[in-house]
Each structure stands twice: as structure tokens, then as C-alpha cells.
Amino acid sequence: MKTLLTLCFLVIMTGLQAQPILNRGFENWNSNSGYPLPDNWWSEGGTITQTNNAFAGTSAVSIQGFLGCGISPGILVNGAMPSNFNILYSGTACSVKPISITGRYMFDGGNGSDSAEVSVILK
Numbered sequence: 067m068k069t070l071l072t073l074c075f076l077v078i079m080t081g082l083q084a085q086p087i088l089n090r091g092f093e094n095w096n097s098n099s100g101y102p103l104p105d106n107w108w109s110e111g112g113t114i115t116q117t118n119n120a121f122a123g124t125s126a127v128s129i130q131g132f133l134g135c136g137i138s139p140g141i142l143v144n145g146a147m148p149s150n151f152n153i154l155y156s157g158t159a160c161s162v163k164p165i166s167i168t169g170r171y172m173f174d175g176g177n178g179s180d181s182a183e184v185s186v187i188l189k
Contacts, residue, residue, distance in 0.1 A: 088105070089106045091123040091125065095116055104125075107127075107144055108143050108145070109142050112131045113130045115127070
């Protein structure tokens with residue numbers, strides 16, 4: 067009986083875990099879009115490159131904006147690219163409210179007049 071209760075508890079607890087973000091460590095890359103991108107991520111504007119300057123694992127992503135008709139920020143979005151390119155239609159499904167969100171980023175500061183922003187949208 068004790069083993070059965072333990073097994074039931076583990077099954078219930080497994081169902082309560084939040085869905086992980088796929089390829090959150092940027093370890094897997096492809097060139098399906100014509101230029102390299104991490105699997106399960108898409109980009110709009112800027113330059114996305116793979117780097118080994120990682121906090122954990124062997125890979126990380128470098129995001130750079132570019133100067134065109136103004137400055138185009140580098141954007142990297144989790145999930146499949148929607149047909150209308152709207153960021154709010156992308157992402158990973160989350161059926162529970164997360165207790166916390168953790169992540170790491172490094173900003174080299176450029177020439178001292180540069181800036182960076184990290185946004186997390188939960189919907």
C-alpha cells in the first residue's frame with residue numbers, strides 16, 4: 067500500500083510540473099530559415115549567432131541589432147514563428163503559473179552608449 071501511495075504521489079507531482087522551454091540552453095541549431103538559428107526559436111531583425119561563451123552547457127546565443135533605416139534591434143523569440151510574425155502568437159504553452167523565472171544574460175556594453183533589454187511575456 068505504501069508503494070502504491072508513493073507511486074500515485076509521483077505521478078500526480080509529475081503532472082504538476084511546468085512545461086520546460088524547449089532548447090533553453092541553445093545547444094541545438096539549424097539553418098532551415100537560410101541562416102543559423104537555435105531550434106525552437108525565431109528571430110526578427112538583428113543578427114543571431116552561436117557562441118561558446120555560455121554560462122552552462124557548450125552553447126549560447128549572441129544577439130546584435132544593426133543599423134539600417136534607423137536601428138533595428140535584435141529579437142529572439144521562443145516557439146514556432148507564426149504566419150503573421152506577431153510575437154504574442156509565439157512561445158511555449160504554460161498551463162500553470164510559474165513560481166519563479168530564472169535566466170542569464172551578458173551585456174558587453176558596446177561603446178558605452180549602447181543598451182540592452184530582456185523581456186518575458188507571460189500570457
